[in-house]
Amino acid sequence: MATIKDIANKLGISVSTVSKGLNGANDISEQLRQTVLDTAVEMGYVPKQMRTKQCRKLCIFIENMNYETPDQFGYDIILGFKQAAYPANFEVTVMPVTPAFQMLEKYDTFMMKNGYVGAFLVGFALQDSWMDQLETTSIPTTLFDNYIRKNPNVSYIGTDSFEGIDAAIEHLASLGHKKIALLNGSANSMITEQRRQAYIDIMNTHALPIREEWMPYSYYVAAAAKDHVAGLLAHGVTAIVCGNDLLASGVLEECRALGYRVPEDISVIGFDDIPISAKLTPPLTTIRQERIELGKCGFYTLNSAINHVSVSRNLLRPQLIIRNSTACVRK
Amino acid sequence: MATIKDIANKLGISVSTVSKGLNGANDISEQLRQTVLDTAVEMGYVPKQMRTKQCRKLCIFIENMNYETPDQFGYDIILGFKQAAYPANFEVTVMPVTPAFQMLEKYDTFMMKNGYVGAFLVGFALQDSWMDQLETTSIPTTLFDNYIRKNPNVSYIGTDSFEGIDAAIEHLASLGHKKIALLNGSANSMITEQRRQAYIDIMNTHALPIREEWMPYSYYVAAAAKDHVAGLLAHGVTAIVCGNDLLASGVLEECRALGYRVPEDISVIGFDDIPISAKLTPPLTTIRQERIELGKCGFYTLNSAINHVSVSRNLLRPQLIIRNSTACVRK
Numbered sequence: 263m264a265t266i267k268d269i270a271n272k273l274g275i276s277v278s279t280v281s282k283g284l285n286g287a288n289d290i291s292e293q294l295r296q297t298v299l300d301t302a303v304e305m306g307y308v309p310k311q312m313r314t315k316q317c318r319k320l321c322i323f324i325e326n327m328n329y330e331t332p333d334q335f336g337y338d339i340i341l342g343f344k345q346a347a348y349p350a351n352f353e354v355t356v357m358p359v360t361p362a363f364q365m366l367e368k369y370d371t372f373m374m375k376n377g378y379v380g381a382f383l384v385g386f387a388l389q390d391s392w393m394d395q396l397e398t399t400s401i402p403t404t405l406f407d408n409y410i411r412k413n414p415n416v417s418y419i420g421t422d423s424f425e426g427i428d429a430a431i432e433h434l435a436s437l438g439h440k441k442i443a444l445l446n447g448s449a450n451s452m453i454t455e456q457r458r459q460a461y462i463d464i465m466n467t468h469a470l471p472i473r474e475e476w477m478p479y480s481y482y483v484a485a486a487a488k489d490h491v492a493g494l495l496a497h498g499v500t501a502i503v504c505g506n507d508l509l510a511s512g513v514l515e516e517c518r519a520l521g522y523r524v525p526e527d528i529s530v531i532g533f534d535d536i537p538i539s540a541k542l543t544p545p546l547t548t549i550r551q552e553r554i555e556l557g558k559c560g561f562y563t564l565n566s567a568i569n570h571v572s573v574s575r576n577l578l579r580p581q582l583i584i585r586n587s588t589a590c591v592r593k
Numbered sequence: 594m595a596t597i598k599d600i601a602n603k604l605g606i607s608v609s610t611v612s613k614g615l616n617g618a619n620d621i622s623e624q625l626r627q628t629v630l631d632t633a634v635e636m637g638y639v640p641k642q643m644r645t646k647q648c649r650k651l652c653i654f655i656e657n658m659n660y661e662t663p664d665q666f667g668y669d670i671i672l673g674f675k676q677a678a679y680p681a682n683f684e685v686t687v688m689p690v691t692p693a694f695q696m697l698e699k700y701d702t703f704m705m706k707n708g709y710v711g712a713f714l715v716g717f718a719l720q721d722s723w724m725d726q727l728e729t730t731s732i733p734t735t736l737f738d739n740y741i742r743k744n745p746n747v748s749y750i751g752t753d754s755f756e757g758i759d760a761a762i763e764h765l766a767s768l769g770h771k772k773i774a775l776l777n778g779s780a781n782s783m784i785t786e787q788r789r790q791a792y793i794d795i796m797n798t799h800a801l802p803i804r805e806e807w808m809p810y811s812y813y814v815a816a817a818a819k820d821h822v823a824g825l826l827a828h829g830v831t832a833i834v835c836g837n838d839l840l841a842s843g844v845l846e847e848c849r850a851l852g853y854r855v856p857e858d859i860s861v862i863g864f865d866d867i868p869i870s871a872k873l874t875p876p877l878t879t880i881r882q883e884r885i886e887l888g889k890c891g892f893y894t895l896n897s898a899i900n901h902v903s904v905s906r907n908l909l910r911p912q913l914i915i916r917n918s919t920a921c922v923r924k
Contacts, residue, residue, distance in 0.1 A: 412756065
């Protein structure tokens, strides 16, 4: 492992200047500090507080997901993470990030500069620049709903997509539905692809027809439903499985606007079981993700990585919550 | 949930007789006790000690795997499980089982009769009769290397097969090997199928040839190598990835007997990294499974199920350990 002296030699500066750069002293320039940090990361230097485990600071980075209030998907994930982390004496900082921020700051450098010993990344998109950097990071990192191949420092936790889609389609098939659509979320997401593949496999298992027009990509927001519902209905589907509950709420609204009754004319299933789903008209049948438990699972998996136990994937089982938005197919 | 009275009514016997049957009193016949237990399980009765979590008895059932001494694969798995379970105040019983025993005793009945609140099942084969029963069990159960769909009480833990085979084939491909065999284990095992699928996918990813003759099933013992090595060599393979280290040790021996040098003429990779692999001639390149950690992971996952958090799968990352049984392909 590289030492402070190695960094000093490489940069042609003194050991004490390197030390100032690593520790964020205010008598060296921000530019020199950045150079010291970048070089330290490049050379594989690990700060003493990270080596000795005395530092117990973790960061949750969150993107593309609302989490400020209890009715939002991310809220309980963060709560669960903190509930598990505090008894183990970790400090937790929550930090929203953007693609632009990721372009500006390298992941390892940012972690080292702020003294974080590990991070939980929630809601990241496949094309985010930190996602590439995670392939080689030496910092313990756990991802919600994203997977990095090979790097033993990085783990994936989430809900088993296959089981969720399986439960939804089995329920619809038992109600006589054959023409079942998957109104999926954003194409830039790993779980969108997982669910699409699960949908294809399970429709095949049930010997149900598969048509490209029945599995459009959209976005994980209510407004995205408007662009797709009329088309799906025109293509003859009798049931729509949605990428999340927000999208499903948009589908309910759009069906109403087009004069279709749910569930008499068309069945609708959501994903997540966020608090609004029970209060929609009609109350939404949905695939529940246990968010508090996902957050806890995120901490435990991250803590494993900090202790050099490398989890590849840790997936919870979803649960189908049957309410009133699904019914027997109309004859 | 069924009560003791419900069981008494169904069987037409007194509540106190049911109670004696459930508690194993010695003044009722063994046959009547069995009837009471079977009926209790059938009716979904949950004993008080299971409901109140006062009972902290767990059982590890083990089959098709040696575990008595530290050089055997199962030893550290059981050790790791106990290391995690004892601090949480659980008692752990280790019990070897056979297919015949499973035919004789129903899983739920056996668990209830012995007051176990959860079990860790290691080394079970796909056709074992308890495997069918796990689809509907109400008892928290964690399986090593086996997966039960849908039942929220049952979890799967193990090592990520895909990552293991991926690392092995990538290593061999980087050494110039193209004709790579997978000498697989028993066809009655879920992970055998997983590894076969991983092998096919990864050979395809590397644009390497795939031939049915290069991926025979055998058994997870050294002696099984004898039936396959000459055939694989005759089919022109230059490297053999083996289902476990025992099988790989048999391959080394068989290569020697047939006049082939390892690694000069043929490269060999094992799976597991049991203690003997470093001592073989030559020391074996192998895919390491972290067995102590797998055992701990087994306990944590089972404890989650006991606390009504349902894990679908929890997989650790394997690590490729490069020793001397692999080398550049012979020109």
